[in-house]
Amino acid sequence: MVENKSSINNTLSFGAKSVNPEILEKLLVGRQNTSAYLLDAVKSIVNDRDNQFILVVGQRGMGKTHLLRVLHHNIQDFIKENKIVVAYFSEEEYGIDNYFDFLIRIFNAFMRWNEGDKPYLKTKISELQEIGTKANREHYAESIIEEYLNERPLLILAENFADILESIKPKEQAKLRAWLYKVNKISIIATSQAISKDFDSEDRPFYGFFNTYYLKKLSYEDTLSFLIQLAEIDERKDVVDFINNKGKGQIKALHQLVKGNHRLLVTFYQFLKTNTLVKLSENFIKTINDLKPYYETYIRYLPAQQQKILRYIALKRKPQLGIDISKNCFIDQKSATKGLSELTKKNLIETITNPSNKRNKLYDINEPLLRISIEVGEHREGITALFIDFLAIYYSEQELTNRKENILQKFKACKVKSEKKDLNFEIQAIDKVIELQKIEYLVNDNYKTSELIVKYLNQNTEDGLLDYIKTNGIKISKSVYHHQLALYYLDNIDFDKVLQNIVKCNEYDNQKSDIYTSTIYLTWGLALCGIANKKKDNELFQACLEKLEYAEKLNSGSSGFHMSLAKTYSLFSKFKGGDEKALIKSLQQLEFAFTFDKDDKQIAHMKSMVLGDLAILKNEEELYKKSTESFIELIKSNPNNYENLYRCAFIRSKYALLKNDLELHKKSYFEFEKALELNPNSNNAMFFGGVELFHVALLEKDKALYSKGLERFLKLLSMPGVDRNNFDMLKLLIESIYEDFSERINKNQILNIISEVEKSDIDGLLNSWLITALKYSEIFNYEELEKLKRIVKKKNDKYPELAITENYINIYKRLVIDGEKNALYDLPKEQRLFFEENILSSSNN
Amino acid sequence: METKNITPYPLSPTSGTMQEDKIVGRENEITSLLRLLKGQSVSVEEIRRMGKTLLVQKLAYKCNSNKLPEEFKGEKFKAKYFTFQGQDDLGHLISYLILELKKMKEWYQIDFDKTLQSIKEIINSPTLTFENLSININLPIHQKHWKDIFNKVFDDISANLEKNESKLILIFDELPIMLWEWYKKGKQDDAMLLLNILRERRQKLEPKGLRFIFCGSIGMQIVLDTFRTKYGYTGEATNDMAKYSVGSFSLKEVQFLCECYTLSGFNIIKEDKLSLWESIYNYSNGIPFYVSKLFNIIQTDHDKNITELTIKSAYDSIINDPIHHDKFKQLLDRINIYYSEPLVKAESMKAILDFLSKQEEFVSEEDIINGINQEEVKTHLYTLLADHYLLREMKNEKRHYKIKYEIFRKWWKINQA
């Protein structure tokens, strides 16, 4: 395996022997540090008698050969001054099969670079040939080299060192290492495309022996100056100007595309020079074709699972999460992790650590060339996807259309067949690019469409909407129209309508891009989730998850999908009355969402909430702390946000209840109060703040607080959205005040409540409140009792059970007001007992 | 001790071989080793890259260049370092030994030439190959002959030692791994024979002043256990030798090493040097290999600027970045390679490490047994202890364990558990 045997771009090819070292030095863009590092290493050998073992690791085309050549050039003075002996292995040298071969390679290198010593070395080699057994030969070869070195240290410069070790096998590697220890003044600076077992397995001699140095990819600035250097060497002032001025943006795109691979840049440089696509694609495809066999063999020797993983990531064209990889390749997670780490080690994929979630790493193909080779292999397309990408980024839509026009004309005028073919190729390529860009337009128009829909539907019904949109100059497919409509209804919480429109969407559209389809599925899933939540329907939840998961699969390029899934899981848990698994899944989805933006406040908010739910469900202090602490962080960063305060208080209140902890209740109460300050109209904050007030009062037995709580819930009665809970709280308060302080509720207050109860018309409430009134109120007078009876009469038809209650009121009047002791005995036994127990127990004394 | 006053010298952070006079620290270890060596031979064991070779090389260097502390002056120690890596079989090994010993002619006025000649004759007898079978005709035909030569050489040397009232330390680096390789290639007979010869020589010649240091990354125990179970080997090959395990550097030693590295061209801007070295000491747990790696990363990724931040960042990438996993992978490899028969054994050992990697303090044996659902935890704990993974402590008469080095614990927790 030799770097760049067939030179791609003649003079500028890195493999070419003939290139003058000064030019190489000039082209050392982005590698100055590395070069200085290696030079320093050699200096330390010469000056400090240190032994260096450095392995420079980098993919093909990253300039390893180049680096060694420059290094060799830079240390010539040391060599001439006899301060060091260098054995620079030629890259073309194949067939190092064993340790002895390796030693011979050192001889050859000596001879190649030191004409003067050649005769001497030659006689030594012929002596060597006389020696019979292998062991003796090795030993003799060692000693010749040692002799030749004399006092000087030896530096071996070798390429593809991993391959060399691989072919000489561990046993012989051991001999090499033993020799290094024996002579103790030998250094090795070598390159390799990746590290192998021979460097990182415990049972290999060179385990941990080398300092590995991974070549970094070129930065944008590096790319820029690299291209400028190329153009300068080429004496193309115009290209230099172009790069320095107009071309900057485009080169940025270029840089992202080739990921800073030197060799691909050289290819694209040709394009900058000629500005014809045909030449570019020719060069491009030639580069790929040159390299493809190499990659194919590389891939072929990988274990099947690793091949699968590699292919999957390559074709996805963007970093993938480990979990997704294992899922989609049908490999269990453990093996997938192992495969991924092997591939990383081989430098075929790159691990991107996810700062917010170290355990969930992203993986990407390390080498653009490898990706392309795989793509070419899979699609068998002439025009590779990367090339199309390049055009799409490089040209604006307008430029492309103009260009296409031009070429079409040329095409018509052209008579030469081969030229026609080239032009046709270019037209095809441009068409593909335009197609690719269409998706973008769709998205752009959607904004406008949705604006129009909102505007129109605020005043009209759906009829005529489509025409209205069209008259506003928007061309819209039926599918997109219905999708936009679905989105509108989703916003307006009309889930059934969402579903109707989604159905239409699917009906109309035949050829949807993945991205588009994914948004449809997202909408669909969310609507289902809404319905499931309302209907509390397990199956609907499942259907919803299915849609959302599918959407995410189609387009894993946005956090929204994960957010939606997270939301659904948390709603599902709520529906189940707490479901640990679902909550954990929700958290997982949030972690994924974080991978898109680790600072997203909304995700953080949701995460705190779900953590809180989980904490309550599992009654786990640590989770509770995590949840509230992360809320506190959020509150700190945005003190005026109501939602954070409210949710934090909410989780805390639930936990306080679990632990029956006074301090927590207090804290929660204050948080609710603060939230209420931010949003005085929130009856939720008002209500739950009141609940906390109640808990504090209860635990502290504080009458003033009880009264305060009572006031609060009375006040809440006049706010919109009152529900049963509010009345229940009132009842609790009344009971507690009586129990703790034997104090009865003010008559007017309770009559007021009862008339609210009547208004609210909540099933069963009136009856129980009447009993409560009789039991806990200050003693009613005739008039008041009549009032109660009137209310009963009004509702008698709807709630027949009130008849008994009416009877109770009568008995109350006779017994409590008139003092008629026998009145009780007008009640049948079970009612008498009830009356004694529930009404009289307090009202007589 | 004399080195205390030594001034730092420029040293590059490398991890291969090193000039013996530049090896840092280890004065206390050398003293302890020599105290042991006064009376007996020693077996030095520690996992890979912990600094065994440099330690014994420095010991040899100090012996031979008259730099030993006062207390050893009377012993007249000399030492010879051999590395046994790559020796194919007993024949080659012995020829190598004798070749090297020959270089010490001036010490002992012994002429090895004749011996060497007869050895060559034996080695040069050809090896036959037949149908993938490699037939070595050296052994056992010449077995007796080997023994004789070997014995003779050592007898001669020892007689000399006795006469001069001096001691010679023969350092056999990588002996266990060589035996292991022989075993894997079916040359276990060579291996067992060598062990027996060595033991016999030791017992006979130690009284005359001959000493051995066996040095290696796998314990002799692993090799012997394998021979016992597989071939019914009954020899007590090393039970008369003292065991010595190489620890990490002291803070002082780390400081000195850091000073040396810094002189090779690093920059310290503003910060308090001593506290920087202390950070490095803490992060590396004093293991010189990791100190050198931290410096190497600071060199390549941080422009050679040593600050608290760059140190921390270098440490983080060592622990987290897959490109640095090779520096820890042996923890996993060793289990897979040496303890995977039967497979459950390896699995349990990993489970134990998973469990312990999550514990920052010593954990009682009971808690470990309860914490993981595996068989024979006690045995495996002992194996891990013997193989330098763990530390043990007795508390309330109960055994407590913890992973020996924090840096290993962290790595395992993040990347394995």
Ligand SMILES: Nc1ncnc2c1ncn2[C@@H]1O[C@H](COP(=O)(O)OP(=O)(O)OP(=O)(O)O)[C@@H](O)[C@H]1O
């Ligand atoms: N005393 C020391 N002075 C300086 N550096 C040291 C010292 N000890 C260890 N090191 C560092 O650790 C590396 C490994 O040391 P050494 O070669 O002695 O380990 P080892 O235990 O013999 O390893 P192996 O089992 O792989 O042979 C050295 O290359 C060096 O970077």
Ligand SMILES: [Mg+2]
């Ligand atoms: Mg060693």
